[in-house]
Amino acid sequence: MWPKTDLLDLLGIDHPIVQAPMAGSTTPALVGAVSNAGGLGSLGCARQTPDGLRAINADIRKATNRPFNLNFFAHEEPNLDPAAAEEMRERLAPYYKELGIGEVPQATVPYAGFDDAILETMLDLRPPVISFHFGLPDDAAVQALKEAGVILIASATTVAEAKLLESSGMDAIIAQGYEAGGHRGTFAGPMETGTVSTFPLVPQVVDAVDVPVIAAGGIADGRGIAAALALGASGVQMGTAFLTCPEASVHAVWQKQILEGQAEDTMVTALSSGRPARLVRNRLYNELADLEHDAPPFPVHYSLVAPLRTAGGSQDTPDFQAMYAGQAMAMNRAMPAAELIETLVAETRDVLSKL
Ligand SMILES: Cc1cc2nc3c(=O)[nH]c(=O)nc-3n(C[C@H](O)[C@H](O)[C@H](O)COP(=O)(O)O)c2cc1C
Known part of the structure; x- marks a missing residue:
């Protein structure tokens, strides 16, 4: 065929x-x-x-x-420049506080x-x-x-x-x-x-x-x-x-956002890892939008947001996860x-x- x-x-x-x-x-x-x-x-x-x-x-x-x-x-x-990551660390600190997960880590090359x-x-x-x-x-x-x-x-x-x-x-x-x-x-x-x-x-x-x-x-x-x-x-x-x-290994909140979302609910941002990616729009990426061009390079930025993403998942909120998905997500079928x-x-x- x-x-x-x-x-x-x-x-x-x-x-x-x-x-x-x-x-x-x-x-x-x-x-x-x-x-x-x-x-x-x-x-x-x-x-x-x-x-x-x-x-x-x-x-x-x-x-x-x-x-x-x-x-x-x-x-x-990537070039690791911890000083250049300071502004991002300061902007992330209130979210770490809100989730009760301590200090924003120092920037590293995570993998x-x-x-x-x-x-x-x-x-x-x-x-x-x-x-x-x-x-x-x-x-x-x-x-x-x-x-x-x-x-x-x-x-x-x-x-x-x-x-x-x-x-x-x-x-x-x-x-x-x-x-x-x-x-x-x-x-x-x-x-x-x-x-x-x-x-x-x-x-x-x-x-x-x-x-x-x-x-x-x-x-x-x-x-x-x-x-x-x-x-x-x-x-x-x-x-x-x-x-x-x-x-698949995907958080239930992320799956729900996909199944209940619309095509216009995704955005492309570098703020999940330091490299542009399409994901479901959420609070973190909306509120950090002015820093779009200031994220440390991939995958250094990931080292700053990874604990936030994990904690967001553990607390069952979509606010801090990186829920990657494409524009056709609303057509998904759970099977x-x-x-x-x-x-x-x-x-x-x-x-x-x-x-
Ligand atoms: C959750 C998620 C994670 C992805 N991770 C990778 C990856 O690790 N390696 C890769 O080559 N592509 C990755 N991609 C991109 C896919 O290879 C592919 O280009 C994309 O899923 C196609 O668009 P669609 O999601 O609309 O089907 C990822 C896509 C999604 C949705």
Whole structure:
């Protein structure tokens, strides 16, 4: 039934639906359920240690013997300047007081990007697929992974980024439109360049590269999948749609905001981590809006707000959490992941047959 099979052949999957890697929200159970249902399950591995990665890899391999994807952030090491974080610390202090969680911590670099220890672990574990967000690790790392037989995918938010990724050896490219939930993948130009929507971005990326293109951003049901295929994509990557599956690790308050929210309830802000990301608008990000351009660099800013996010979750309030979600969130359905894949495939078949 699928108009193009290049992505299916490349990945060895039945349906061209990639469940997006979402660090902190994806679980081995979710990945296993999606991959067993014929899609590509993905786990967001940012913030994981080599030992954590070994455990995740083992759990996924217990859950499925189908292909799956491990995903990493490939950001540059940030400049840590504690003095520059002082104004932000002062502005955050009243919220720490309100939640009763002590002092705002000193700024740190809370986790590394795709470093040598992670590379060695991946060369040892050899997951079927690895995907990257925020650019790529160095050429030697890309080459080593390719030689190890791992299929490599990465996100582009502009045509220029897509061409760069193709020339760096990516086997497929995710075209991430501005509607997408979570962090913008923009890496080869100013953040303002990475604001093209899925509809104009996908066909232009398809025209610019020869590898399969995976459309991402604002796709919630069979209509969105059929539209992405009509634009020339070989498949889709959907994140927000899976946040209300029982296998996902997502706070109940966050799930409620998604299911009861509207498209206009999301915003893009750098104030959750230091890097622009789309999330559900809430009190913290509204009240700090004037500091939008003063956040310490990614992921240093995360070290200042992480305790606030955790405490907000423990106290069941949406006010301080980072509830990442895309513009199609109100179309979410709360159902098990395998049922969601089955529903999406049936809906797409129905839409395509009626066109
Ligand atoms: C909660 C959440 C977390 C995300 N985390 C990651 C991540 O760790 N790595 C990544 O490559 N993309 C991440 N993304 C972005 C997705 O890969 C994808 O671009 C996006 O979900 C597509 O838009 P949609 O949410 O409208 O489906 C995240 C998205 C969400 C909603």
